[in-house]
Amino acid sequence: MRRTTSRLLRGIALVSTIALGATACGSGDDGDSKKPVSSGDVKAALEKGGTIKVWAWEPTLKTVAADFEKKYPKVKVELVGERSGDKHYTALSNAISAKKGVPDVAQVEYFALGQYSLTKGLTDLAPFGADKLADKYTPGPWNAVSDGDAVYGLPMDSGPMALFYNKKVFDKYKVEVPTTWDEYVEAARKLHKADPKVYIANDAGDAGFTTSMLWQAGSRPYKVDGTKVKVDFADAGAKKYTDTWQKLVDEKLLAPINGWTDDWYKGLGDGSIATLATGAWMPANFVTGVPNAAGDWRAAPMPAWTAGDKASAENGGSSLALPELGENEELAYAFVEYANSGAGVQSRVKEGAFPATTAELESDAFRNTEFEYFGGQKANEIFADSAANVADDWSYLPFQQYANSIFNDTVGKAYVSDTKLTDGLKNWQDASVKYGKEQGFTVE
Amino acid sequence: MTTLQQPATAERRPARPPGRGNRRSWTGWGFIGPFVAVFALVFLAPIVYSIYLSLFRDQLIGGNTFVGADNYTQALQDEQFWASLGRVSLFLAVQVPIMLGIALLIALALDSGRLYGRDFFRIAIFLPYAVPAVVATLMWGFMYGTRFGLVGDINEAFGVTLPDPLSTDLVLASIGNIVTWEFVGYNMLIFYAALRVIPHSLYEAAEIDGAGQIRVITAIKLPAIRGALVIATIFSIIGSFQLFNEPSILRPLARNAITTDYTPNFYTYSLSFNGQQHNYSAAVAIIMGLITMVIAYVVQLRGMRKGA
Numbered sequence A: 001m002r003r004t005t006s007r008l009l010r011g012i013a014l015v016s017t018i019a020l021g022a023t024a025c026g027s028g029d030d031g032d033s034k035k036p037v038s039s040g041d042v043k044a045a046l047e048k049g050g051t052i053k054v055w056a057w058e059p060t061l062k063t064v065a066a067d068f069e070k071k072y073p074k075v076k077v078e079l080v081g082e083r084s085g086d087k088h089y090t091a092l093s094n095a096i097s098a099k100k101g102v103p104d105v106a107q108v109e110y111f112a113l114g115q116y117s118l119t120k121g122l123t124d125l126a127p128f129g130a131d132k133l134a135d136k137y138t139p140g141p142w143n144a145v146s147d148g149d150a151v152y153g154l155p156m157d158s159g160p161m162a163l164f165y166n167k168k169v170f171d172k173y174k175v176e177v178p179t180t181w182d183e184y185v186e187a188a189r190k191l192h193k194a195d196p197k198v199y200i201a202n203d204a205g206d207a208g209f210t211t212s213m214l215w216q217a218g219s220r221p222y223k224v225d226g227t228k229v230k231v232d233f234a235d236a237g238a239k240k241y242t243d244t245w246q247k248l249v250d251e252k253l254l255a256p257i258n259g260w261t262d263d264w265y266k267g268l269g270d271g272s273i274a275t276l277a278t279g280a281w282m283p284a285n286f287v288t289g290v291p292n293a294a295g296d297w298r299a300a301p302m303p304a305w306t307a308g309d310k311a312s313a314e315n316g317g318s319s320l321a322l323p324e325l326g327e328n329e330e331l332a333y334a335f336v337e338y339a340n341s342g343a344g345v346q347s348r349v350k351e352g353a354f355p356a357t358t359a360e361l362e363s364d365a366f367r368n369t370e371f372e373y374f375g376g377q378k379a380n381e382i383f384a385d386s387a388a389n390v391a392d393d394w395s396y397l398p399f400q401q402y403a404n405s406i407f408n409d410t411v412g413k414a415y416v417s418d419t420k421l422t423d424g425l426k427n428w429q430d431a432s433v434k435y436g437k438e439q440g441f442t443v444e
Numbered sequence B: 001m002t003t004l005q006q007p008a009t010a011e012r013r014p015a016r017p018p019g020r021g022n023r024r025s026w027t028g029w030g031f032i033g034p035f036v037a038v039f040a041l042v043f044l045a046p047i048v049y050s051i052y053l054s055l056f057r058d059q060l061i062g063g064n065t066f067v068g069a070d071n072y073t074q075a076l077q078d079e080q081f082w083a084s085l086g087r088v089s090l091f092l093a094v095q096v097p098i099m100l101g102i103a104l105l106i107a108l109a110l111d112s113g114r115l116y117g118r119d120f121f122r123i124a125i126f127l128p129y130a131v132p133a134v135v136a137t138l139m140w141g142f143m144y145g146t147r148f149g150l151v152g153d154i155n156e157a158f159g160v161t162l163p164d165p166l167s168t169d170l171v172l173a174s175i176g177n178i179v180t181w182e183f184v185g186y187n188m189l190i191f192y193a194a195l196r197v198i199p200h201s202l203y204e205a206a207e208i209d210g211a212g213q214i215r216v217i218t219a220i221k222l223p224a225i226r227g228a229l230v231i232a233t234i235f236s237i238i239g240s241f242q243l244f245n246e247p248s249i250l251r252p253l254a255r256n257a258i259t260t261d262y263t264p265n266f267y268t269y270s271l272s273f274n275g276q277q278h279n280y281s282a283a284v285a286i287i288m289g290l291i292t293m294v295i296a297y298v299v300q301l302r303g304m305r306k307g308a
Helices: A002-027 A039-048 A061-071 A085-098 A110-118 A130-136 A139-145 A167-172 A181-194 A207-216 A236-250 A262-270 A282-289 A329-340 A344-350 A358-362 A379-388 A400-405 A421-438 B002-012 B019-054 B070-076 B079-111 B118-130 B133-144 B150-158 B171-196 B200-208 B213-224 B226-241 B245-253 B264-273 B278-307
Strands: A050-055 A075-080 A105-109 A161-166 A222-225 A228-231 A275-279 A297-300 A318-321 B056-059 B063-066
Touching: A039 A329, A050 A085, A050 A329, A061 A075, A061 A329, A061 A344, A075 A329, A085 A105, A085 A110, A085 A400, A085 B264, A105 A110, A105 A329, A110 A139, A110 A318, A110 A400, A130 A358, A139 A318, A161 A167, A161 A282, A161 A379, A167 A181, A181 A236, A207 A236, A207 A275, A207 A400, A228 A421, A236 A421, A262 A282, A275 A282, A297 A379, A318 A329, A329 A344, A344 A358, A358 A379, A400 A421, B019 B056, B019 B278, B056 B278, B070 B278, B079 B118, B079 B171, B079 B213, B079 B226, B079 B264, B079 B278, B118 B171, B133 B150, B133 B171, B133 B245, B171 B213, B171 B226, B171 B245, B200 B213, B213 B226, B226 B278, B245 B264, B264 B278
Parallel strands: A050 A075, A050 A105
Antiparallel strands: A105 A318, A161 A275, A161 A297, A222 A228, B056 B063
């Protein structure tokens, strides 16, 4: 009896070890070692053809992929664009840690590049010749994608901020378009009083938006020096932001709607969300997402924190990068180069994307483009000026993606309870510091 | 060494005939082999792998290191973990009695034989259980919406302001409502099945003794289905501790109310998928598993002792 038991146990142990081995094997084994690539290799690969998997939600890439396939008939581009934001990064991180199903090209926003490049999840594009493209791009986006000699992605777009406003709503209630944030609060009160269904903006707690607002207000909460990180939301800039924004929150002047939801598109369309302070990449999304409000919206410079101040900030903006575990590197690079530096840029600009390339930004054709959606307004002038006035020195955490994922646990409380924004930010700071320490950073 | 071993082999050789027994033992393996293989692959391997994972720590800076029980000591001092456990315990204490009470009441009503359209009610009440939890939650999420949902429509139509079911204070109760809706039918069926097997002679005897319905319920029916009650309670406890679907699907509608550490399962999920802290997450999951096991076992022991 005892012998049978022990034999059974041994058997079970053996089988489970084998099973365990099998599970482990599924995730191991990425034998291919990297070797330097030349532009000749890229050309050869394009002639040979193949399929590349691209995970990107940027809408203008559809045309780019089609054009690319037309130009190189042997190459097939599989564009997966249903996931964006958090879901996209979760899927990408999972694929990378599972070492399976990793796309050849992935859209990575500037704030998340640090995390992926730090964990060696992205291929350095410098050997492909990407380092020679530095001059093509505006400094902000280029700083975001490069780290020393390494280049972890090519800038796809940039997001100098502007204030989009629904002119129809402002005209209807005879409210001036705000040029400072104090006026903005006033306008919010007036609009909401005139029609309780109208809110100056939607904000239910959005990490990307809040960090951009802090950026514009002159706050520099994140200091990163290699593996040394400092998080501090108690500077003067942050106070400017929280003082103003707390008023909007307290007086319930913000629609409690999250961005990119059905409610949001509806609100932008029916005039219940009157303004949207966001990146200059927005027009393309207006055209596709809110077609029924064509002609209602206009763009304006960001309201200033002190009258006359022109400081702007970036919101969003992303690059295309090559996850290290992706395949078909040569083809993938060719696609990225085509989309973000080659002919793809013009077709994307035509569809409303906001380029990160200086040539496009400075061209008269670009500046004089009349946006049909904005009633013929030459909105690019506003965006390009904003791009030139983006305040520098900003940096994101090397684990910003995680920090953003817990934003609503901490700062979000300020939108639904008595917690003040300042306290929310303090909690966010503490949670970020804790995570940073756990991840081996030296955190102050 | 070799010379020493030789006699041993020599000795074993002649002993071959009883080796038949050897062959027989392999036949046995043949029978339990498929079970053991599946059991090991789907049951033991994940647990062993989780325990293995939980002994390491993979950092962005510093890579993967063996840390022994560090993850466990950290988890035991983790306020977020205990807060989430407290939340599901509250949920357990309030929602489970309500759900089982309603289920029992319906089962007794159906069993009483005095209900018109019994089969229809049985199916109708069981039906929500057949709806996938994800679909059910989405559906309730739409109803809870104060802007474009049912609550919003009611507010609009009657000019009232109902409390927001997805606000920080109410969201746990709203989740409880969804879970109750989903599982009343399931528990009702367990109770009902147990009630059906009570021998009718007992009821006849009770009638002869002049017992009323209430008396029949307390003296015959409830004691007879104690086993089913204990089982349903244990399932519900496990279900409450594993609460995940409902908060995770409602979260996009109430990001600020449902935090990423709302329930222990959701916390492990967030640790793993947002924070890439798979190792720590494994440790939390194992601790949570142990706690669930202990509580379920205690309930079972207590339930059975009373039954004896």
